[in-house]
Amino acid sequence: MLRIDRSIYDQIVAHARRDHPDEACGVVAGPEGSDRPERFIEMLNAERSPTFYRFDSLEQLKVWRGMDDRDEEPVVIYHSHTATEAYPSRTDISYASEPNAHYVLVSTREADTVEFRSYRIVDGEVTEEPVEIVGTDARP
């Protein structure tokens, strides 16, 4: 199960909406082994594409090093699909390389409905998991 703060959930969705129709991507770091997504980090989509995303390699190095220095790991790796459902594509599965991460998919295909789903992707196998949003709802 992915347990995530409302404020971080909102930031991920806002990023996905803002970059629509291109795919948005980023990570949420947390203390190693804690499984707690705490530090939201928006990443550039180096592809700037509606159908593909890739972290910029130098930005990724900087962010991964920052996590290393703080004894953090990528607890959540998120990206958006802008015309299809929030389910990992074959491409997503073949490139998934963080077996400890929750892979979050947000679909922005509907302007007024949020699709926010989370998966484990290990050795090419996808397992969906429940998402629990904790904390106060800041929306009016």
Add this chain to the structure above:
Amino acid sequence: MAIEVRIPTILRNLTDDAKVVEGKGDTLAELFTDLDSRYPGIGARIVENGKLRRFINVYLNDEDVRFVGGLEAELKDGDNVTVLPAVAGGSL
């Protein structure tokens, strides 16, 4: 000559969980051959058919090696190398 190599989580099962290992070589290609001799299997996770795998990022002193000569990039004592799987995907 010693080159420090940072290993990503997904390859640490090949390095007895070590985050950082040391290797040697005059070029990156030689370095990965050297690492593979002590951590069997690691070479093939980084290099394929004599080229860097497309979705593996390798950095030499914080430069993406694709821009500084790829596997032929020359190494000197004290250099540091970081290996990171690219984070990528898409909806197709």
